[in-house]
Amino acid sequence: MLTAMAFRNISRNRRRSILSAIAIAVSALAIVFAFSLMNGLLSDLVGNVQNFVSGDIRIRHRDFDTYEYLTPLHLSVVEARNLQQQVEALPEVASAVTRISFPAVMYLSRSGGSESSESIPLQGIGVDFIHEERYQELSSLLRNGRLPNANSNEALIGSGFASRNNLIIGDSFTVLTTTRTRGSNAFTLEIVGIAQLPYNSLDSRAMLIPYDRAQYFLRMEEGATEILVKRAPSSSEEEALAAVNAVLEGPSEARSWRDIGLAFTYIQTATISYAIIALIFFLLASTVIVNTTMMVIFERIREIGTLSAMGMNPRTLVRLFFIEALFISIIGALCGALGGTLLSAIFGNIGIDFTNQLQGVDFEISNIIYPRPTALISLLVFLYSVVVSALATLLPSTRSARIRPVEALRRV
């Protein structure tokens, strides 16, 4: 009977019910979207770190990290290609790529004469474009041109780097760098591709060249600075790491991406920070829900007085308002959670461009973030919104139910 009465009250005060439901829906939608955005941001960060920085597992010379600031190319992974094939053949491994990372300076002839007039720092990466395709579909990042051919003096550059230096497909530039023998070498490359590399510090500085040419230019012989490994989905990180370590010999060592640099620490910190931000968001949204629900109850004190005068006891009154709020919040939260999921899915496809906001940010966060909604996020937000809204009725309805009918009827 109470349920029927609650339904009748909801439909009788349709505008008020709709407004309450909308307030709850908007809050739920905002929370779902914010959570999906944060989820997308973290996934993006993890993806970038794993694709470009460390893989799931990174193999390097054990002393390379200690002297990394000196660009110690001589502390390389020897027989890198053989090792990469061996590692890739492991059942615990999905794919592995060899890389040669090196800092360099680009010289640009602005006048077209023989004198170079401008030097610009850049990050060179020697990659095997065929293997790289299996590893991370590099071609999907292409905006113009094509991937460089093996054993050619061709380069793929970041779109930010290209636009900052007015470089287009077909342009050539000369790069000066330090070699494995700690001498220097310079070489001229032709730009055949421009890619939207995922994060700003890479897109604005990076130049990708064929692995075999990088080996030659840098006198690397058969060495690489690192091998990045992605584990098979069926293997745990620990299993994959143990399997890779088992095939290593000499001074090379494999490390999990969690133990490398600051990325994992940052991700851990970011997760905590985002959880705090989410909590604040939750609380803000809760105030909206609580406020709306309480206002509705206080607006109806006269009605409460009438019901009390007609003999409804306070407990039943509280239950009545609780059931009303529960229905409204279920409808509002459901619409909000679904709307938030839909909105996140739409932006998850088109992405949100943070290029301007991320200018100068030297971290592995992409300029375009794709929100990633999940069923868990939507479900949790739905339940949370329903619980908060329903509970928010308890205090005002309990207080209102205690007011004597005569006093309640006197209120406007």
Next chain:
Amino acid sequence: MVLMLFLPLLEIGAIEAEEVITQMERNQTHGSSQIEGRFIIQDRFGSRESTFLSWSKGTEESLIEFTSPAERGQRILRTADEIYLYYPDAAELIRLQGAALRDSLLGSDVSYEDMTGNRGILDDYDATLEANEEILGRDCYVVKLTARVSNIAYPLQRLWIDSSDFVTRQSEQYALSGKLLKRSITLRTVRQAGKIFPVEFEIRDQLKKRSVTTVRVEDIAVDIPVADSRFSLESLSF
């Protein structure tokens, strides 16, 4: 000729300070030269060697061509105060300027900047005779050089010039703050064409840990004909 390249490091040298410098310059410079030599570079990672051929004419023109496998064909041309680099894999020459001049040559203790500014020392520095001191068993004049110009690699230098043969036995280069940047010691000299000049010397960049570069001249011919074209930009990349 390689000696000419490192003139600011090695050259210096008077009873009056100016006289010591003039005698030293007269002793260590020559009309032209051809040298075959090697850099032996030791750092925290070990030792490596690079061999070279070099040619010079006067005090302002010189060319080094590396002959060791890792750098074969690479050339460094110095004309007046300009330095150009030629690399066989590069389609253009690189003119070093600004901060790039402070880069290390082959990762050694010698910077490209050390190869510039080879006008007469007294054109750029005021010389003061500080004392006589014994270095490596040789009596030397200690000459302090204070730069008169601002666009110079080392605002302050101190030279130990042999009082008998006017060879620079040791030199130190300082920053404006007085911090010691580099120290060079002559290990071996040779007498040729009536002149004595260093053929093996050791340079230590004081800002690098456990690093020392030895430049060893293995063959030298002075006052020989060297074509002017050897120092042209056209022949550099030919």
